[in-house]
Amino acid sequence: MNDTFDLRISESHIEVHKFHGGTILLSMIFALMLQAFLPVYIPKANILDLPLLITIYFGLSRRNPSTGLLLGTCIGLLQDSLSKTPLGLFGIAKTVIGYLASSIGARLDTEHPLARFALTFSFFAVHQGIVVLVQKLLLAQPQAWFTMRLGISCLVNSILGVFLYYFLDRFRKS
Amino acid sequence: MVGIPSRHRSLFLLTGVVLLQVVLLAVQIRKVDSPDGSRSRLIRVWSVSAVSPVERSGAWGIGKIRDAWRHYFALSDTARANEDLRRENGQLKLEIMQLQSKSAEADRLAELLNFKQKQAKVPMVVARVIGSSADANSAVIYLDQGLREGIHKNMGVITPEGVVGKVIESFRDTCQVLLLTDRDSGVGAMISNSRIQSPVGGLGEPLLTMKYVGNDDEVNVGDRVVTSGMDRIFPKDLPVGTISQVKPGSPFKQIRVRPSANIEKLEEVIVLLTTDPLALKPGAPLNGNAAVVPSVSGQPVSRLTNTKPAEKHP
Numbered sequence: 001m002n003d004t005f006d007l008r009i010s011e012s013h014i015e016v017h018k019f020h021g022g023t024i025l026l027s028m029i030f031a032l033m034l035q036a037f038l039p040v041y042i043p044k045a046n047i048l049d050l051p052l053l054i055t056i057y058f059g060l061s062r063r064n065p066s067t068g069l070l071l072g073t074c075i076g077l078l079q080d081s082l083s084k085t086p087l088g089l090f091g092i093a094k095t096v097i098g099y100l101a102s103s104i105g106a107r108l109d110t111e112h113p114l115a116r117f118a119l120t121f122s123f124f125a126v127h128q129g130i131v132v133l134v135q136k137l138l139l140a141q142p143q144a145w146f147t148m149r150l151g152i153s154c155l156v157n158s159i160l161g162v163f164l165y166y167f168l169d170r171f172r173k174s
Numbered sequence: 175m176v177g178i179p180s181r182h183r184s185l186f187l188l189t190g191v192v193l194l195q196v197v198l199l200a201v202q203i204r205k206v207d208s209p210d211g212s213r214s215r216l217i218r219v220w221s222v223s224a225v226s227p228v229e230r231s232g233a234w235g236i237g238k239i240r241d242a243w244r245h246y247f248a249l250s251d252t253a254r255a256n257e258d259l260r261r262e263n264g265q266l267k268l269e270i271m272q273l274q275s276k277s278a279e280a281d282r283l284a285e286l287l288n289f290k291q292k293q294a295k296v297p298m299v300v301a302r303v304i305g306s307s308a309d310a311n312s313a314v315i316y317l318d319q320g321l322r323e324g325i326h327k328n329m330g331v332i333t334p335e336g337v338v339g340k341v342i343e344s345f346r347d348t349c350q351v352l353l354l355t356d357r358d359s360g361v362g363a364m365i366s367n368s369r370i371q372s373p374v375g376g377l378g379e380p381l382l383t384m385k386y387v388g389n390d391d392e393v394n395v396g397d398r399v400v401t402s403g404m405d406r407i408f409p410k411d412l413p414v415g416t417i418s419q420v421k422p423g424s425p426f427k428q429i430r431v432r433p434s435a436n437i438e439k440l441e442e443v444i445v446l447l448t449t450d451p452l453a454l455k456p457g458a459p460l461n462g463n464a465a466v467v468p469s470v471s472g473q474p475v476s477r478l479t480n481t482k483p484a485e486k487h488p
Binding site: 064065066069070073076077086087088089091092095096099102103134138139 | 183184185187188191192195196198199200202203
């Protein structure tokens with residue numbers, strides 16, 4: 001936790017948020033479950049990436065890169081395990097996103113909805129880029145870098161993220 | 175995390191976690207990597223892909239070093255082998271030269287034999303050139319046959335290509351032949367097409383001269399000159415040469431004739447064992463196109479004699 005402490009000193013105006021016990025774990029599990037079962041009943045819901053939104057949110061809030069990347073790793077690997085993708089595909093992407101979100105969260109004020117929207121939009125795009133990159137380079141599975149569906153998904157997730165983050169803010173310790 | 179600066183700790187952690195997951199991916203994935211559709215684990219493909227360039231580079235480097243050692247340093251055996259090969263090469267070259275010489279000799283003798291067989295009724299003997307004149311101004315050669323084989327003065331000497339000269343001296347086992355190119359030499363001849371008769375003699379140079387052809391007579395370069403038989407030495411229609419140059423002169427044309435026989439490089443010749451007029455068998459021109467007969471290499475030249483001389487000249 002020395003990193004966090006150092007960051008607090010250097011970025012003294014940035015507030016590190018803590019959450020009630022079990023919030024992160026429950027949020028993670030809940031997001032994964034919804035991600036797995038929601039498309040069964042609402043097919044259009046498959047454009048959502050709730051585990052990614054959870055990763056981004058807690059990364060931005062905790063503002064500790066190590067914690068952020070490990071959280072991303074866990075969420076990503078669990079998401080992989082619940083899907084047919086090989087273990088590590090989303091794991092790598094969400095690890096990187098967790099690290100980036102924590103690093104950026106330690107330097108920027110991410111409380112404003114517009115900032116959250118922009119960051120989520122950017123992270124979502126980066127996440128998709130990493131997924132496609134891994135698929136192309138490591139798995140030899142050619143994928144398009146950009147599709148309209150991806151653009152819509154990016155937009156929808158960013159909007160949803162703003163509301164989701166607002167909801168999760170309620171579980172912060174005061 | 176000991177030894178890693180705290181500010182980079184998360185970065186190292188990120189790198190490690192990502193790498194672990196990459197390996198995890200590699201372990202799981204099977205990839206089609208061969209034309210027959212067989213699949214192998216991605217981690218094996220990556221490992222091979224990562225290691226093979228190093229192996230290839232290593233093999234290339236070791237190969238170069240080994241070649242350099244073999245080609246530039248470990249040459250003691252090579253030098254010895256080189257010397258042996260040079261020696262063997264020299265011997266083989268010598269053998270080749272000897273075989274080529276024997277082959278050429280066999281061809282020449284076969285040609286002579288073929289000619290003699292076609293002129294079976296003409297008494298003749300084949301002789302080998304064993305020497306030449308010590309005087310540069312006279313064109314004379316010595317043969318290895320003489321009186322014992324029936325060779326006498328004024329007998330004609332020819333090759334399958336044409337007239338060579340005549341015997342001017344005969345000894346027990348050798349004879350002296352005056353070549354057609356000598357200044358004092360001459361042969362009764364005529365132009366094959368026009369039948370213009372005129373003696374052909376030597377000038378002391380490679381070309382011959384046709385002496386008494388009038389300016390009004392039609393003579394062309396390329397006309398063949400043959401023996402006329404009027405000198406009573408050579409049979410009629412033996413090739414003498416080909417006209418190579420014609421100039422008007424006074425009172426006769428200046429005609430140069432290139433000898434049919436290769437007089438400058440004689441090795442074996444035929445001596446006609448008679449001074450009586452002879453008639454060559456029609457259809458057996460002395461043009462060197464004789465059919466090849468079985469090799470006679472190694473056979474003594476004297477064995478090719480058709481007949482023993484029927485007459486002895488004093």
